[in-house]
Amino acid sequence: xxDAAPAKRTPSDFLKDVIGRRVVVQLRTxxxxxxxxxxxxxxxxxxxxxxxxxxxxxxxxxLGDAFIRGNNVLYxxxxxxxx
Amino acid sequence: xxxxxxGSTLLPLALVDKCTGSRIWVLMQDNREIxxxxxxxxxxxxxxxxxxxxYVTVGTTxxxxxxxxxxLLNGCNIAAMVPGSEASPFREPAE
Amino acid sequence: MASSSVERPxxxxxxxLDERVLVKCRGDREIRGRLHAFDEHMNLMLGDAEETHxxxxxxxxxxxxxxxxxxxxxxxxxxxxxxxxxxxxxxxxA
Numbered sequence: 001x002x003d004a005a006p007a008k009r010t011p012s013d014f015l016k017d018v019i020g021r022r023v024v025v026q027l028r029t030x031x032x033x034x035x036x037x038x039x040x041x042x043x044x045x046x047x048x049x050x051x052x053x054x055x056x057x058x059x060x061x062x063l064g065d066a067f068i069r070g071n072n073v074l075y076x077x078x079x080x081x082x083x
Numbered sequence: 084x085x086x087x088x089x090g091s092t093l094l095p096l097a098l099v100d101k102c103t104g105s106r107i108w109v110l111m112q113d114n115r116e117i118x119x120x121x122x123x124x125x126x127x128x129x130x131x132x133x134x135x136x137x138y139v140t141v142g143t144t145x146x147x148x149x150x151x152x153x154x155l156l157n158g159c160n161i162a163a164m165v166p167g168s169e170a171s172p173f174r175e176p177a178e
Numbered sequence: 179m180a181s182s183s184v185e186r187p188x189x190x191x192x193x194x195l196d197e198r199v200l201v202k203c204r205g206d207r208e209i210r211g212r213l214h215a216f217d218e219h220m221n222l223m224l225g226d227a228e229e230t231h232x233x234x235x236x237x238x239x240x241x242x243x244x245x246x247x248x249x250x251x252x253x254x255x256x257x258x259x260x261x262x263x264x265x266x267x268x269x270x271x272a
Binding site (some may be wrong): 012027029031033038039040041045047051062063064065066067068069071072 | 186263266
């Protein structure tokens with residue numbers, strides 16, 4: 001299946017890969033959550049640990065564990081794995 | 084009319100699939116735009132993008148707000164896509 | 179942390195049953211209450227709930243940002259799932 005040089009990555013490949021990593025979750029409202037991705041489902045519902053809420057570039061609260069309902073999620077991003 | 088029906092055998096998402104591996108410009112339902120290298124997508128048009136840039140456009144001013152090495156973009160909020168393109172800002176019409 | 183037992187995101191909510199949770203809703207509403215029940219839509223039933231509504235206004239003379247916090251309490255509250263943004267259990271400080 002490895003047809004192109006960087007292999008195709010479907011959303012489900014991305015999700016498997018990103019569990020346990022530090023992520024940034026951007027909501028439609030503009031609020032950002034930063035933390036460690038604990039779990040995720042097909043609705044893009046998210047369970048996070050060490051969750052921080054950022055609004056307008058400022059840390060607005062530390063929440064610890066959090067469940068985020070998937071319909072509010074604009075995107076989930078992570079930094080690339082090194083090496 | 085027959086040709087229109089025949090034309091529909093080429094699905095829009097088949098064209099997006101041809102864009103895999105190249106840059107794509109995504110316009111969201113709000114004033115955000117995201118440009119990135121398309122790695123893959125699914126039936127909801129959720130998209131995996133690498134080396135993405137997120138812009139917010141207010142009026143005609145486009146501002147870069149984030150650079151994202153890897154991302155999964157929720158398909159629900161997508162309004163339109165431009166395969167093979169970087170973001171281009173609005174321009175005042177030429178005189 | 180509870181990560182070992184969180185297989186699906188909704189498990190985190192299940193583990194928060196009977197705890198006082200923070201619920202963030204659309205429209206800058208925050209509700210704290212004891213989580214009695216939830217379903218797959220994230221419809222919630224909260225007991226001893228306290229709703230906090232924060233409004234920010236600019237002072238017309240000084241231009242200073244003023245945030246007004248108003249609270250109200252309900253004995254039992256049903257929250258419709260589609261307004262829920264986030265559910266967070268209390269910080270576990272061991």
